[in-house]
Amino acid sequence: MVKMLQDVALGLLTSGVAVEGTARLVVDIAMYFGLFVIVAMALNFQYGNAGIPNMGCAVQVITGGFFVSAITVRLMFIIVEGAGLELQTWATDFDWTYNNPANVRIVNDYITTNPTFGWSMLLFSLAGALVMGAVVGYVISLPAIRLRATYLMIVLITMADAAQIFGRNIPWIAGGTLGMFVPNIFAWYPGDRTVLTAVITLFIGLISFLIFKTMLNSPYGRLMRAIRENETTVGSVGKNVVGIRRNILMFASGITAVVGSLVAFYFSFVVEANYQRAFWTYWPWLMLILGGPGNNAGTFLGCALIVAMRRVIIVNKWFLQELFFFPVAYFESILLGVLLVGVIMFRPNGLIPEKLLYIPGVNYTLMVQEEVDIDWKDALKVNRGFSSGLSGVINVLSGKDPNEEDE
C-alpha cells in the first residue's frame, strides 16, 4: 500500500512517464472518488439536509460538460486564432464536428507553450459551469419546486433524459452522437495529465466540503433542516420556504455542474452518452443512502466504498466476463438495484447515522437528554402522595434532584 502511494506520488513528479498498473487504478479511483464525492455531497446538501429529492443530478452534470464543449472550446479556438495560428474552419455544424480533432491538436500545441492559457481556461470553465448550473437549477425549479416531493422527482428524472436528447441531436453543443474532443489544458505538464486532474478534482472536492460544512453549521443550515422536518411550521414563522428551496437547488446545481466540466477535462472528450442518468443520478444516490443521508462523513464513506467497488469491477471486467454469459454491465445494474433496496430495508439510516449539528457554545446532546431522561414512575415513587408527587415532577423538569431537598 505504502509502495503504491509512493508510486502515485512519484508519478506526479517524474516526467513523461504515464502511470500504469495498480498505480493507474489508484489514480482512477481517486479521480472518480473526487468526482462522485462532490455530486454526493451536493446531493446530501439537498436531500439529506433540506429534504429536496433531486433525482436530476445528471442534468446538472451534463450542463457542466456541455459548457466545456460548446463554449470553452469555442473560446479557445477564438483565442488561438487571435494569437495568429491557422485553424481549420469550424463555423458550420459539419466543420465544427469533423475538423474538431485537428483543431484540438493545434490548440494543444499552443497550450504546451502557454500554461497560463490552460489554467485560465480551466478556471473559466469551472466558473462558467458554476453559473450555468445555477441557471439550470433555477429553470428546473420553476415547474416543480412548489409541488409535492414525488412530482419533483418525476420532473427531474425526465429532465435528465431531455438534456441527453438535446445533446444527441444538436451537433452545435457536443458533436451529436460523434462526441467532441476537448483540448488538453494540461498539455504543458510533462507528467501524467490524469494525476494532475485527479489532484485538482480532490482539491475542489475539499473546497466544496468546507463550503458545505460551513453552510450546514450556519443559521441557514439550521433553517434547511427545519424545512426538511416540517415545512408548514417554517412557513408559519414567516420564512419563504419555496425561495429557500430554490436557492438550495440553485447552489447545489452549480457545484454539481463543476463536476461535469471536470469529467470533460479528465476524458478530454465530451459525448452525451458519458452523462447517462443511471451513472450520474442513481450511483450518487446509492452512495448517499449507503453512507447515511444528513452527514458528510457518511457520504465520504459510502462514496469511497462504491467507487472502489465499481472501479475494481470495471478494471477486472475481462476476468469477470468469463463467469457470465451476459455483459458485466447488467451485473452491475443488478448489484445497484439490490444494494439500493437492501440498504433502504436493512440500514435505513445508512452506515453512519445522522448526528446532531455541532455548534460552538451550544450543547445539543445535553439539551436533548434532559428532555428525554424524565422517568415518570421513579419521579412519583420518590415522593409519595399527590402534592409531593407533583412537586417532584416539577423538580425533575427543572433539573433539580428531589432527594437533595428532602435531606
Place this chain on the structure above:
Amino acid sequence: MAALVYASELTLLSIGFTLTYLTSKIPNFAHGTYAGIGIYVSYTFSKILGISPYLGFPMAFLLGGIFSVLVYLIVIKVLTDMGGGAIVLTIATLAIQIFLTAILQVYAYYLREKYSTYTMQFLLKEFDFAFGGFPGIFIVSISMTVGLVLVLHYMLTRTKMGIAMRATAEDPELASVLGININKIQLFSWFLTGGLACLAGAMIPLWFQSSPASGAMMITSIMAGSLLGGFDSIYGSVIGGVIVGMSEIMLTTWGQSLIGVWVGEYRPMIPMIFLVVILMIEPDGLQGAYKKFAASDFGENILKSIGLMKEDG
C-alpha cells in the same frame, strides 16, 4: 392507426399506474418495466415456442401480476411497515426498475445464447393475423382496452371488492375500521396493476420495435398520461392515456412531414412537455380542471344543460 394502438396500450398502463398511486400513494417507477416483462412473454411465445403471441396474453397477465405482488410483498410492504416515507418508497421502486430491467437484459442474452436469434431489437408483426384488412393487433388492442376499462368500471362501482378498493384509496384507516382487509385489497390492486401493465406490454412488440429497455422508457409517457388525468382518478387516467398516446405518435408524424425528419428524434420530449406544462398550469390535471370548471358559473350552466350536474333544490 399506430396512434390508436399506442394510445390503447398506454391507457392500460396509465390505469395501472394510477391504481398503484391511489392505493399505495407512491409513483411506481417500475411500472413501465412490467410492460417489458410482457414484451418478453410475447417474444417467448412467438419466437421460441412458435405459437401465436395472443395465446401468451393470459400468461402475461398472470406473470405480471405475480411479479407485481412479489415486489409489493418483498419490498413495498416491508418498507411501509418500517415507516418509510414517500421519497424512500419511490427510490425503492426506482431500484426495482433498474433491477428488473437488468434481469430482462440477462434473459434476452440467455435466449440469444441458447437459440441464436435476435433478442435485443425485434418486431413480431409477422406473427400477427389479418382481419378484414386490418392487422389483428389493431382490433385486439382497442377492443381489449375498451373492454378492460368497462370491466374495471363495473368492478369499481358494482362489486364489493371494487368498492372496498375505492374506500381504501380514500382513507385506509377508516376502511380498516369498517372491516375491510386492507392487506388483501392492496395485494389485489398490485396484482391487477401488474397484470394490466404486462398485458399492455405483451401487445407492444406486435406493432412497435421492442427491446428489453423499451418498457422502462415508456414510464415518462405513462406518468404524463396519469398526471394529465389527475393522478388520483382512474377515469381521468383513461382520458389522459389516450390523449398522451395519440399526441405522441401523431405530433411526431405530423412534425416529420411538416418540418423535417429530425423531429422524430424528439419524440420522447412530447410526454415531458406534457408533464411540465401540466405541472405549471394545473397540477391536478384534468380532474382539477374539471373541478374548477364545475365550480365556475359558466361551467355550471353548461354541465346542468347537458345533465351531468343536478339542478339545485
